Amino acid sequence: MERLPLYLSFLRKSEEDNASFASSRDVARALDLNEEQVRKDLAMVSSSPGRPGKGFELKGLIADIQRVMGLGEPLEAVLSGAGNLGRALLGFQGFEQCGVRIIAAFDIDPDLVGKEIGGRMVFDADRLPLFCNNLKVPIGIIAVPASFARKVCDDMVEGGVRAIWNLTSAHLTVPEGVIIKEDNPAVRLGVIAMELRK
Amino acid sequence: MERLPLYLSFLRKSEEDNASFASSRDVARALDLNEEQVRKDLAMVSSSPGRPGKGFELKGLIADIQRVMGLGEPLEAVLSGAGNLGRALLGFQGFEQCGVRIIAAFDIDPDLVGKEIGGRMVFDADRLPLFCNNLKVPIGIIAVPASFARKVCDDMVEGGVRAIWNLTSAHLTVPEGVIIKEDNPAVRLGVIAMELRK
DNA sequence: TAGATTGTTAATCGATTAACAATC
DNA sequence: TAGATTGTTAATCGATTAACAATC
Numbered sequence: 490m491e492r493l494p495l496y497l498s499f500l501r502k503s504e505e506d507n508a509s510f511a512s513s514r515d516v517a518r519a520l521d522l523n524e525e526q527v528r529k530d531l532a533m534v535s536s537s538p539g540r541p542g543k544g545f546e547l548k549g550l551i552a553d554i555q556r557v558m559g560l561g562e563p564l565e566a567v568l569s570g571a572g573n574l575g576r577a578l579l580g581f582q583g584f585e586q587c588g589v590r591i592i593a594a595f596d597i598d599p600d601l602v603g604k605e606i607g608g609r610m611v612f613d614a615d616r617l618p619l620f621c622n623n624l625k626v627p628i629g630i631i632a633v634p635a636s637f638a639r640k641v642c643d644d645m646v647e648g649g650v651r652a653i654w655n656l657t658s659a660h661l662t663v664p665e666g667v668i669i670k671e672d673n674p675a676v677r678l679g680v681i682a683m684e685l686r687k
Numbered sequence: 688m689e690r691l692p693l694y695l696s697f698l699r700k701s702e703e704d705n706a707s708f709a710s711s712r713d714v715a716r717a718l719d720l721n722e723e724q725v726r727k728d729l730a731m732v733s734s735s736p737g738r739p740g741k742g743f744e745l746k747g748l749i750a751d752i753q754r755v756m757g758l759g760e761p762l763e764a765v766l767s768g769a770g771n772l773g774r775a776l777l778g779f780q781g782f783e784q785c786g787v788r789i790i791a792a793f794d795i796d797p798d799l800v801g802k803e804i805g806g807r808m809v810f811d812a813d814r815l816p817l818f819c820n821n822l823k824v825p826i827g828i829i830a831v832p833a834s835f836a837r838k839v840c841d842d843m844v845e846g847g848v849r850a851i852w853n854l855t856s857a858h859l860t861v862p863e864g865v866i867i868k869e870d871n872p873a874v875r876l877g878v879i880a881m882e883l884r885k
Numbered sequence: 886t887a888g889a890t891t892g893t894t895a896a897t898c899g900a901t902t903a904a905c906a907a908t909c
Numbered sequence: 910t911a912g913a914t915t916g917t918t919a920a921t922c923g924a925t926t927a928a929c930a931a932t933c
Contacts, residue, residue, distance in 0.1 A: 490881050494874045495858065512914060521860060525902060532916065541909045541915040557881070564880045573775035578872065580771060583833075583856045587877025588884075627883055630876070635781075652883045654876055658781045660693065662719060670879050672870075674776065676692045678828070678852055679785025681868050682762045683688050683755070685825055685850045686786075710890065723926060730892065739891040739933045 492530055494587050495520050497554045504547050512544030563590040565626050567650070569641045570633035571596040571611050574656060578632060579607035589628060593620065597637075614641070621648025628652050635659040642669075690728055692785050693718050695752045702745050710742030761788040763824050765848075767839045768831035769794040769809045772854060776830060777805035787826060791818065795835075812839070819846025826850050833857040840867075 499519050503511050513528035520527075531545055532538075534557050539545040555561065563585050568575055571594045578584075579594060596602060597614045604611050612620065621629070629645035631638050631653065638659035645653055652668040655661050658676075663669045697717050701709050711726035718725075729743055730736075732755045737743040753759065761783055766773055769792045776782075777792060794800060795812045802809050810818065818824070827843035829836050829851065836857035843851055850866040853859050856874075861867045 491874055491878050493881075494871070494877055498858075514914080520858060523902065525904095526900090528915070529901090529917095539915055541907080542913045543909075544914070558877065559880065559884045564883060566876070573771050573778060577771035577775055581872055583871075583873035584876055587873040588880045589873075589876050628876075628879065652879050654879055658696075660696075660718060668879065668882055670875070672875060673692070673781075674779055675781035675785040675787075676689055677868070677870060678764070678782055678787050678826075679692055679756065680689050681826065681850050681852055681866065682757065682786045683691075684866055685762060686757045712890080721926070723928095724924090726891070727893095727925090737891055737933095739931080740889045741933075742890070 492520075492522070492527075493534070493554055493558055496527075496530070497551065497558070497586070500547055500551050500554070504551065509547055510540070510544040511547055511550070513539075515544065559588045560586070563588050564628055565590055565592045565624065566628035566630055567592065567617065567621060567626050567645075568594045568609075568630045568632060569596075569614065569617060569645070570594075570631065570637075571598070571601050571606060572632065572634075574632040576606055578630065579609055591630070592624070592626070595620075614644070617641070617644045618648035621645065621650055626650060628654070631655045631657055631661075633657065690718075690720070690725075691732070691752055691756055694725075694728070695749065695756070695784070698745055698749050698752070702749065707745055708738070708742040709745055709748070711737075713742065757786045758784070761786050762826055763788055763790045763822065764826035764828055765790065765815065765819060765824050765843075766792045766807075766828045766830060767794075767812065767815060767843070768792075768829065768835075769796070769799050769804060770830065770832075772830040774804055776828065777807055789828070790822070790824070793818075812842070815839075815842045816846035819843065819848055824848060826852070829853045829855055829859075831855065 499516055500511060514524050517524040517527040534553050535545060535550055536553050537549050566589050568578060568591050575594060594609050594611045595614045595617045596611050601611045602613045629650040631641050633641055635657040638657040642661045646663060646667055655671045658673045661669060697714055698709060712722050715722040715725040732751050733743060733748055734751050735747050764787050766776060766789050773792060792807050792809045793812045793815045794809050799809045800811045827848040829839050831839055833855040836855040836859060840859045844861060844865055853869045856871045859867060
């Protein structure tokens with residue numbers, strides 16, 4: 490699944506170069522992947538079979554990947570925490586390309602509440618549960634200091650959010666049925682360091 | 688490997704609570720992991736065997752994990768890009784706990800160069816290769832706009848950096864022997880969205 | 886001795902890689 | 910027909926999970 494966005498961006502680039510077919514080998518080389526793996530992935534998502542000797546028809550393949558990724562109708566997300574990390578996310582281009590749109594931010598800092606950052610309004614953190622409930626927001630992003638993560642997570646669950654992306658160093662437990670993905674930056678960098686030491 | 692920091696933080700907490708032993712089950716429950724998996728992990732890193740009926744001795748286990756993670760002598764890292772994301776990383780507590788210390792930041796913005804952020808100096812981006820070479824910095828972090836990522840990556844390789852953490856949406860190819868880890872935020876959030884759609 | 890928890894060995898699983906016949 | 914590339918089937922691999930005898 491995590492390779493789909495990579496495929497998509499490469500295939501779009503190829504299309505701009507006026508190509509009309511792409512072979513697994515082309516894709517694999519451009520993205521430093523295994524050719525067989527790419528072939529298998531593309532066969533999974535493609536609705537029409539690839540043409541032996543030529544590859545996959547670009548237009549159809551791009552449409553298929555977009556369909557699988559749910560593009561065109563991005564899922565909405567709220568962001569809690571409008572500090573440096575939150576602002577970085579609000580400024581990030583590319584979420585829409587991956588099927589997600591951040592529609593609002595929340596913070597407890599009165600100086601930030603009411604401001605607009607990257608085109609999105611910052612609301613008072615207290616209003617997060619009601620906001621999510623009313624708008625049926627399915628995704629929550631936690632970008633607050635670790636000590637507030639537990640509270641924010643609870644608020645999101647209360648608001649009916651179905652998936653949470655936790656960027657803090659706090660470990661969060663959520664009720665059954667809620668998806669949580671923890672991306673602790675320190676852990677990710679730490680793994681690189683450990684690989685280096687070996 | 689990515690579980691080691693989690694173990695460490697839980698074990699430290701236990702130690703503060705005046706416990707002297709921790710069983711695999713205790714750890715597994717606290718971190719929502721499989722008991723057998725935890726046992727296997729701990730057996731891997733622990734220099735002294737666990738005590739059947741009691742668990743692992745906290746003090747020794749903590750020391751062992753720290754040793755494996757290389758704590759006490761964190762690896763040094765440079766950060767390229769002192770925008771919102773860069774500043775978030777500079778403010779992040781917890782990298783040291785994972786064996787890495789960011790020692791300097793680099794940016795092309797003259798308004799930022801010469802400033803200090805989170806106790807680290809911001810240097811002109813041009814000076815990155817020389818800086819890394821002189822100080823034998825092993826790790827580089829890329830937090831610039833995607834369009835600059837290729838150039839920054841080349842600079843880091845030129846500077847002798849041996850591992851790169853790429854936080855942009857650009858796909859980077861590096862020479863053999865250099866470790867690269869790509870954490871495209873849009874991809875990570877996109878995967879969550881795809882899981883949600885299923 | 887009894888109970889809890891370990892370490893080890895085997896089974897399972899999903900993902901990746903390899904091999905090769907099918908086909909445009 | 911020949912060549913390139915596909916789709917499929919089997920082999921490999923690493924990680925996780927399960928089972929159970931060993932032991933403090």
